[in-house]
Amino acid sequence: MASSAIPAADLRSFAEYLKGCKRIIALLGAGISASSGLPTFRGAGGLWRSYEATDLATPEAFDANPDLVWQFYSYRRHMALKAQPNRAHYALAELARRNTDFITLTQNVDGLSPRANHPSKQLHHLHGSLFTVKCTSFYCTYSRENDFTDPLVPALAIPDNTPELNPSTDDKTGEVASRSLSQALKGGEIKEADISDERVPLPALSTDVLPHCPKCKEGLLRPGVVWFGESLPSKTLNQVDKWMNAAFVDLILVIGTSSKVYPAAGYVDKARARGARVAVVNMDRNDVGSSGLQPGDWFFQGDAGTIVPELLKGVIGEV
Template identity: 75%
Template sequence: MAPSKGLVPAADLQSFTEYLSGCKRVIALLGAGISASSGLPTFRGAGGLWRSYDATSLATPEAFQRTPGLVWQFYSYRRHMALQAEPNKAHYALAELSRRNEDFITLSQNVDGLSQRALHPSKQLHLLHGSLFDVKCTSFYCNYTRENDFTDPLVPALDIPKMASGLHPSATDKTGEEAAKAIHNALGTGEEVDISDASNPIPHLSEDDLPKCPKCKTGLLRPGVVWFGEALPEKTLSEVDRWIAAGPIDLCLVIGTSARVWPAAGYVDEARSQGARIAVCNMDSNDTPGELHFGDWFFQGDAGVIVPEILKGVIGEI
């Protein structure tokens, strides 16, 4: 099918809408591209730096063990940025499709919480990599977890600092210029300091400053995301496997991801083996889960625009 750079070609839209209208069992795979319309920064891939750190080097159990304060500052920043963003129409469109079709499930590789905030039915939303807004205790003897905690910041020490916090006159120079600078800095703009910029200092945090487990009282809480070197959530994978095993699958939506990495690639292959047609929505025409077959669709453009358009025939206007 011909790619679309904005509005979907009428022929593609018609054929997809007709097919979707007859679909019973539908699976969607989501990646970071669906949240691009919401303005969220990504820390994966080339140039994925936070301050002077390769962001992926902070996403490990070993990093948390070595420098829990720094890792929490990174994740608290990401939580804060995600909360500044709003779910876009693609998130709302998929949530509405879920409400209209109980046999539609969404597998998200995103941790940004935007699908949850779009009120996507939780029973039909499976988070493969966890969520920034879940926390769990790190103590081996404690099983405490908390989901969908949108408190920002989790503890006062993780608050994003503001540009100016008070008068700081020079101790040695009392000239009018220094006084004027002090007053200007004290008044400031109330804007937040960009702590992703390494030129802006951040405090060193001790374990006493960080979120503690309310159950065991001693363990540190950690972000409820899947770090490098950790297994994907077994319960989530089991629930998805049960749904797939109930087959057949009519349609697989691939949105904002190339779905070439396990387990996403495996889910596309399994859906196709059960007779599913594949519909991809990505900005880059090369981002496809392998070679598309005759009867598949590729919709090129912003997921926030394309997804509500292609689902409109079934869910109505978003």
């Protein structure tokens, strides 16, 4: 039975088209993780809202205060692990298993797609992952993926009074994570009332108790995410571009992302240029990217965790 949130005619036309699709790409944003109740960039309860992004998510911040940065990312890892993959993650993973010409490009670092057993060869992380760690030593190439240990080291254990998963449904901080707090305030995406008046006191940790590289024994490990001022992973970009340019593209699924931040937003136009039709799943009809909706596109408004499995059911069955 079709979801009441999906117009029957749109669902029927999409399902008919999907059955004939071979080469499909999905572009994922924070909206798919919101269905799992995951706090957005600055976290639940305002714990990190009083910090500028440049205090927490740059190479310079890590060099100056690795303990502060690691406490922030340990908190994000902890919260991501408390969340569970939702039906949309499982549906996309099942589609990948059934169709080796389907790839997913995610902007999310939360590890929910890997935990839904999405085939790794068909999953590309544009912004890295909270659960990848790598050595900061110039002479060391050590890295490891999908390390879901919590905490990574005893000193990074999350205090018992850490706020639980309780994100606001109108919290926009995840969508403006690429902007500084002052810019977001000026632009109106975040209100003064959303920000803690005081910074939560955090313990000062010596570098001795932070995660160290097991290979070189000297370098500190860092989170394997793309920080502000860093380039996106060229290997990932090249792999996706190679796939995109190899042949005609049938469909791009744009799920839980405004598609306004480049280069991710550019993949919608690239897919269109390769012949793709576009299907958008988003809570906000006005939030469909710089190119907007065009004739022949589909827009499905609502919770990705409910809508995506319904859209794919004709190909993958129930999840």
